[in-house]
Amino acid sequence: MPFSQQAFRPRAADAAPVTPPTPVSPAEHHAIEQFLSFEAQLLDEARYDDWLDLLADDLHYFMPLRRNTLHRDLDRETTAPGELAHYDDTRAELAVRILRVQQPTAWSDNPPPRTVRLISNVQARAADKSGEYQVRSVFHLYRNRLQDDTDSFAGHRDDLLRRDGATGFRIVRRTVHIEQSVVLAKNLGVLF
Amino acid sequence: MDGRTYGELVDQETGVIARAVFDSPQVYEVEQRKVFARSWLFVAHASQLRRAGDFVVSRMGEDSVIVSRQSDGGIAVLLNVCRHKGMRVCRADEGSATRFTCAYHGWSYNGAGALVDVPHEADGYRGRLDKARWSLLRVPRVESFLGLVFACWDLDAPSLADWLGPAVDLVRGAFDRSAAGTEVLGGVQKWRLRGNWKLAAEQFTGDNYHAETTHSSAFTAQIAARAFDEEVFQRLADVGREGSGMVNVGFPHGHGATVITGGEEAFRAFHTAALPPELHSTVDPARAHERLGELAFGPGTMVNLVCPNLAWLGNQRTLRVFHPHGPDAMEIWSWVYVDADWPEETKQAYRRHSTRSFSTTGIFEVDDSENWAEINAVGAGHVTARVPLNYQMGLGRDTGGVNSAYSDTSALNFHRRWVELMDGPDPRLPDLSPAPLLPEPEDG
Numbered sequence: 001m002p003f004s005q006q007a008f009r010p011r012a013a014d015a016a017p018v019t020p021p022t023p024v025s026p027a028e029h030h031a032i033e034q035f036l037s038f039e040a041q042l043l044d045e046a047r048y049d050d051w052l053d054l055l056a057d058d059l060h061y062f063m064p065l066r067r068n069t070l071h072r073d074l075d076r077e078t079t080a081p082g083e084l085a086h087y088d089d090t091r092a093e094l095a096v097r098i099l100r101v102q103q104p105t106a107w108s109d110n111p112p113p114r115t116v117r118l119i120s121n122v123q124a125r126a127a128d129k130s131g132e133y134q135v136r137s138v139f140h141l142y143r144n145r146l147q148d149d150t151d152s153f154a155g156h157r158d159d160l161l162r163r164d165g166a167t168g169f170r171i172v173r174r175t176v177h178i179e180q181s182v183v184l185a186k187n188l189g190v191l192f
Numbered sequence: 193m194d195g196r197t198y199g200e201l202v203d204q205e206t207g208v209i210a211r212a213v214f215d216s217p218q219v220y221e222v223e224q225r226k227v228f229a230r231s232w233l234f235v236a237h238a239s240q241l242r243r244a245g246d247f248v249v250s251r252m253g254e255d256s257v258i259v260s261r262q263s264d265g266g267i268a269v270l271l272n273v274c275r276h277k278g279m280r281v282c283r284a285d286e287g288s289a290t291r292f293t294c295a296y297h298g299w300s301y302n303g304a305g306a307l308v309d310v311p312h313e314a315d316g317y318r319g320r321l322d323k324a325r326w327s328l329l330r331v332p333r334v335e336s337f338l339g340l341v342f343a344c345w346d347l348d349a350p351s352l353a354d355w356l357g358p359a360v361d362l363v364r365g366a367f368d369r370s371a372a373g374t375e376v377l378g379g380v381q382k383w384r385l386r387g388n389w390k391l392a393a394e395q396f397t398g399d400n401y402h403a404e405t406t407h408s409s410a411f412t413a414q415i416a417a418r419a420f421d422e423e424v425f426q427r428l429a430d431v432g433r434e435g436s437g438m439v440n441v442g443f444p445h446g447h448g449a450t451v452i453t454g455g456e457e458a459f460r461a462f463h464t465a466a467l468p469p470e471l472h473s474t475v476d477p478a479r480a481h482e483r484l485g486e487l488a489f490g491p492g493t494m495v496n497l498v499c500p501n502l503a504w505l506g507n508q509r510t511l512r513v514f515h516p517h518g519p520d521a522m523e524i525w526s527w528v529y530v531d532a533d534w535p536e537e538t539k540q541a542y543r544r545h546s547t548r549s550f551s552t553t554g555i556f557e558v559d560d561s562e563n564w565a566e567i568n569a570v571g572a573g574h575v576t577a578r579v580p581l582n583y584q585m586g587l588g589r590d591t592g593g594v595n596s597a598y599s600d601t602s603a604l605n606f607h608r609r610w611v612e613l614m615d616g617p618d619p620r621l622p623d624l625s626p627a628p629l630l631p632e633p634e635d636g
């Protein structure tokens with residue numbers, strides 16, 4: 001059988017061999033990792049007002065849908081801007097979600113869930129603007145609630161972080177790729 | 193049902209329903225045949241299939257189907273199951289294809305479902321395989337109306353128009369507001385949750401009663417963020433009052449909706465109430481009024497259910513199907529629909545608003561799914577299973593299916609239809625009998 005011209009993400013014949021991205025300095029990397037761990041803790045502890053402090057005013061928080069496509073349509077595997085998304089929010093819009101979840105009548109979160117998230121495989125690169133970093137991380141978020149509601153969400157995040165005097169960094173852009181097409185949970189009302 | 197009829201589970205006189213309707217595996221099994229194989233089911237929006245060859249994979253009950261645009265512009269709905277040994281033929285959610293080739297032994301079907309290629313046909317079958325009769329099973333009835341594509345397995349079913357009956361006004365009021373019609377934006381949100389599909393379906397016939405309690409947190413947050421004003425909230429909370437400008441309507445064949453009766457003033461009030469200030473200017477029914485007359489202010493523009501499982505919120509522009517997924521689970525598929533000739537900016541504003549309100553992450557929807565899931569989660573107890581559920585709000589006070597926006601009339605009407613289908617005849621399915629091998633060719 002001939003090797004298909006539509007092979008799944010083959011490397012071009014004339015491409016250079018793979019090289020890992022140029023890392024930031026160990027001190028910068030450490031600071032970024034610590035920031036992401038701290039941020040994860042705030043979310044796990046539902047300290048949402050504190051978490052909002054870590055978001056830049058010009059935040060774009062985006063979580064596209066995933067769909068099953070054949071190799072040839074892989075550019076459509078993730079919904080594009082302008083198509084449906086799970087999240088496509090500004091900071092102010094996230095703040096409304098948080099106002100809601102803090103109400104005693106936010107039944108989906110009262111009693112609250114127990115969550116723990118592992119943030120790992122952090123890779124940071126200096127972004128074009130000085131003081132900004134492109135950071136890729138993977139997550140595994142476990143959520144347990146009520147008797148036996150148990151969800152497991154895994155994926156990766158592409159962040160743009162900006163240095164900030166008060167909080168170390170602020171999140172300017174976050175794109176969350178969740179590795180599910182049909183969401184296997186009664187809601188995705190959880191922040192990633 | 194041990195000789196009982198399903199009518200015994202739904203007591204219209206007393207206004208009570210047995211919990212078994214929502215969780216019995218036996219009921220569920222019969223439902224697949226009597227409800228889902230007999231009903232006209234929404235399978236796609238025409239705007240998902242713009243060019244010949246475009247397809248989406250959809251569901252009819254638990255049956256997986258391919259919905260594909262034909263070269264003559266028609267739409268074929270094909271059972272997505274290989275006729276050879278039962279493999280799922282198409283495993284992509286959508287795309288464009290001239291062939292669907294099974295990944296098991298390579299049987300290949302064209303866009304109309306015809307079996308066109310069988311590897312090693314000559315060696316393996318000696319030319320005796322009756323290919324024409326081993327094509328993908330085609331759903332015999334397909335009809336489109338205002339961009340909504342419906343399919344039905346039952347050869348004896350009435351036409352889609354007869355099935356809709358007077359509820360056609362719901363569809364027109366929502367999907368016929370401009371000459372350009374509607375389109376759905378790209379991407380279908382899909383999620384799976386505990387909760388029988390009918391819990392969601394009956395709610396969309398007009399359970400306005402739940403909003404004040406269930407959605408209290410979403411209203412409060414929006415009021416606090418000034419996206420919503422308190423006065424408007426009060427008007428929504430009082431829709432059960434006489435003269436509120438809104439009623440519940442149970443239509444023939446189980447369809448149901450909350451319908452605005454207060455004309456243009458009420459239409460404007462209820463629509464702006466549900467939208468953030470930046471979308472208020474889009475609430476302009478003048479164009480639709482030219483087209484539809486008074487219909488533009490009424491049916492189809494609030495909460496709607498086309499029986500059994502197609503629903504939409506006319507003010508929020510969310511369109512969804514509640515697919516059955518076992519006795520105690522459903523899969524929700526959700527689209528955002530917009531008028532095709534709206535400016536791109538307006539379409540996008542609705543997409544973002546609708547997603548923030550009604551979706552996997554919607555600040556309203558997350559509290560709906562809490563209810564549906566917990567009703568089934570708590571249902572296993574011996575005594576629990578025997579405690580009837582109350583549908584008495586407004587009982588005996590309806591006029592020809594019309595009642596207060598705080599009433600169970602349209603929900604009971606949905607369940608009346610459900611019983612009718614469950615106690616009714618089986619569907620007449622297309623011929624499923626196997627084709628024998630063709631006769632041995634004469635030796636030449």
Ligand code: FES
Binds near residue numbers: 274278279
């Ligand atoms: S099962 Fe499809 S070709 Fe065999």
Ligand SMILES: [Fe+2]
Binds near residue numbers: 407556
């Ligand atoms: Fe609701």
